[in-house]
Amino acid sequence: MFSYRSVAFLSLSTLAGGFASTVQPLGIPFKSPVAVAPGFAASVIFSNLTTPRGITFDNKQNLLVVERGFGVTAFNSVTSGWERNVVIQNAGFTQGIQVDGDKLYVSTATNTFVYKYDAVSKSVASNVSPFSIVNGIPGDGELTTHTLQLEKDASGKTVALLVASGPFTNIDVTARDPASGRSQIRRFVLPPIHFALPPPTPLQWSTGQILAFGIRNPAGFAFPPTQPHPLGSKSLLVVENGASIDGLSNFTAAFVNDNPADELEFVTYPTTPAAITSTTPKTYGFPDCTTLWNPLADPVGNPGFVNKPRGYQFSLELDPAKDDAFCQQIANNHPPALSFQAHSVPLDIKFYTPSGITSKAIPLSLRGHAFVSFHGSFNRSPPTGYGVVQFPYPPHQTSNTLGYTFLIQATNLSTCPGTCIRPVGLAFGNDGRLYVSSDSSGELFVIEKA
Numbered sequence: 001m002f003s004y005r006s007v008a009f010l011s012l013s014t015l016a017g018g019f020a021s022t023v024q025p026l027g028i029p030f031k032s033p034v035a036v037a038p039g040f041a042a043s044v045i046f047s048n049l050t051t052p053r054g055i056t057f058d059n060k061q062n063l064l065v066v067e068r069g070f071g072v073t074a075f076n077s078v079t080s081g082w083e084r085n086v087v088i089q090n091a092g093f094t095q096g097i098q099v100d101g102d103k104l105y106v107s108t109a110t111n112t113f114v115y116k117y118d119a120v121s122k123s124v125a126s127n128v129s130p131f132s133i134v135n136g137i138p139g140d141g142e143l144t145t146h147t148l149q150l151e152k153d154a155s156g157k158t159v160a161l162l163v164a165s166g167p168f169t170n171i172d173v174t175a176r177d178p179a180s181g182r183s184q185i186r187r188f189v190l191p192p193i194h195f196a197l198p199p200p201t202p203l204q205w206s207t208g209q210i211l212a213f214g215i216r217n218p219a220g221f222a223f224p225p226t227q228p229h230p231l232g233s234k235s236l237l238v239v240e241n242g243a244s245i246d247g248l249s250n251f252t253a254a255f256v257n258d259n260p261a262d263e264l265e266f267v268t269y270p271t272t273p274a275a276i277t278s279t280t281p282k283t284y285g286f287p288d289c290t291t292l293w294n295p296l297a298d299p300v301g302n303p304g305f306v307n308k309p310r311g312y313q314f315s316l317e318l319d320p321a322k323d324d325a326f327c328q329q330i331a332n333n334h335p336p337a338l339s340f341q342a343h344s345v346p347l348d349i350k351f352y353t354p355s356g357i358t359s360k361a362i363p364l365s366l367r368g369h370a371f372v373s374f375h376g377s378f379n380r381s382p383p384t385g386y387g388v389v390q391f392p393y394p395p396h397q398t399s400n401t402l403g404y405t406f407l408i409q410a411t412n413l414s415t416c417p418g419t420c421i422r423p424v425g426l427a428f429g430n431d432g433r434l435y436v437s438s439d440s441s442g443e444l445f446v447i448e449k450a
């Protein structure tokens, strides 16, 4: 079944970085059953991992995974199944992972590090110490999973590192001020990195360019395949998980079971020094403004919403001056490009831009589509999420059309979380298949054409 890949995987099962490699055979079932969309198939690659979160491919098509609480591991296909090698053992890594040739970037709660990495041996250099690239990131909040994304220029050269920061608390009023460093994405122009030379001075979080703020937890972001903007600016699609609003007295339990929506944010930002200086970053509304998912969630208890459309921007009334009218001003609150069902908890987004095509590749009819992982709800009855969705980009959603479809989802949501899939990281292989990490079930799996 994997024969078209086999030539790439002649490496021997030897020690990498002093750790034995392990192989899991094909055919191990999911811990909990999954439903897969017609025309697709899904299979487990590896089980019993330590909270797998961010994932990415290196330039030898090894799948690198942050196993949160353990470190970074590498996975490659072998004749009998999939092989796992330990790349770095470090319990401090939270989620972010990017690779650029021999540079491996990871994030901890307060810092980002770069390691000298070798994709052939799937190991980091033992004679070159990793060093900090960006430090001073707020690390004391509820969410310390700092997602990372490298930015390349038009020639394909890596020029900057984008770093996300979540809120201090569920509803964090300090995030109104972009200087708080909370609920935002910052950009750092990378210094030259030569491992043979002394490391550059770490960049300080406080000096980063703020790309957008008021995005509660910007857990995943990706560049769309076509950049609609002229040279000198970039657009970025960001998935945001909304606040839990069950502690607010204005909203009933039935209303908050289906509200607010999680969001897809369309962000544009300048990349030239002059434009950076003259541009004020946009706010996306957190903590004051949020998005309606189900207007009819409680027609009796919260009747004010029944005539409002899905996607309506409303106020959490944390401050009397910041009412619905305030939230409808784009200067105060940039509305989402797409709303996701409340409690979906989107954690990653990737665009399908296949270069080659194999018999198992996701069909070309989905070229340019966005794929989003839904980690799933912990406070909704019945549960929702626990799957991966896809949608055309730009998206199209109305009050009557969802605008996205599930590729895979836990079969019986009533059993979740339990051992259900809880998707986090997404990565497309050069084989056109979609690889997914699932943290609480400890699985890595792949979605392909049936």
Ligand SMILES: *[C@@H]1O[C@H](CO)[C@@H](O)[C@H](O)[C@H]1NC(C)=O
Pocket: 024, 028, 047, 048
């Ligand atoms: C995962 O761990 C469980 C519990 O220890 C064990 O029963 C199962 O065989 C393991 N699965 C694999 C594929 O190793």
Ligand SMILES: *[C@@H]1O[C@H](CO)[C@@H](O)[C@H](O)[C@H]1NC(C)=O
Pocket: 249, 250, 317
């Ligand atoms: C929302 O709650 C606050 C504080 O409990 C209250 O002062 C305000 O009147 C409420 N707003 C609405 C529209 O019910």
Ligand SMILES: *[C@@H]1O[C@H](CO)[C@@H](O)[C@H](O)[C@H]1NC(C)=O
Pocket: 412, 413, 414, 415
């Ligand atoms: C789903 O799981 C629940 C809880 O374990 C169970 O009661 C129910 O029968 C299951 N539904 C189906 C269709 O298997």
